[in-house]
Amino acid sequence: MTAETRVDAPAGSPTDRAGLDAVRVSWSAAGRLILDGVDVTAPPGAVSGLLGPNGSGKSTLLRVVAGVQPPSGDGAAAPRVTFAGTDLLGLPRRRRARTVAFVEQEASTELPVTVLDAVLLGRIPHRSLLAGDSAADRAAALAALDEVGAAALADREVTTLSGGERQRVHMARALAQEPTLILLDEPTNHLDIAAQLDALRVLRRLADRGVTVLAALHDLQLAAQHCDHVVLLSGGRVVAAGEVRDVLVPDVLDPVYGVRTEVLTHPRTGRPVLTFAPR
Incomplete structure (x- = not known):
């Protein structure tokens, strides 16, 4: 498996049901392409993690999907962002706010x-x-x-x-x-370990109630332990997407993060446990 491989969830998985589906999402600033035709899905009833190094486009993608900033492209190149089959970006602002909630990383007052x-x-x-x-x-x-x-x-x-x-x-x-889709940009930012776990338990409860959850996370270990589905970005493009155990593997992570990854198995949960060393 190379860093360009896209890992798809198996048939019959939650991704087969209507959730968030973003296609051809692009965005540029000052002549620099930040997002380059990104395709992202987030299934309902699951916690999806949006992963990637600093500057990979995670925050920008969430802001475009949330309707906070308009995408680039029009005509045949126009992006499509649907949720449960509805054009999310085409919804009136008030109706969209009854569907999607966005927790920004730095939303101070x-x-x-x-x-x-x-x-x-x-x-x-x-x-x-x-x-x-x-x-x-x-x-x-x-x-x-x-x-x-x-x-x-x-x-x-x-x-x-x-x-x-x-x-x-x-x-x-x-x-x-009371959204049916919640987008979160680094929801564990500023939180201590116990509070991080509490926040992720909240997301799990939301997913169990059928809410579609897409959260940008820096901590790959938290993603490995708490996400059902992950999307990995690098340089404004999707590198891999799918189930945690298929994406969070050395062949995918090492070229993206410039590290050497070792994957162990948690003795109680059976989930991947990641360790990292410099290359």
């Missing part, structure tokens, strides 16, 4: 708002434009905070929180949207 008020922003797509927060909105926001282990922060101002606490709040805001 200096406004003096409480954590609860910040999470309530996730309820905006579900109410009329002039309506205030309802009892149901508050209940959904509080439930989201509880799910990410941040219920005790509800009355704190966001500006007083640590980076890890803010990350939990951003995830809670996304959960309050």
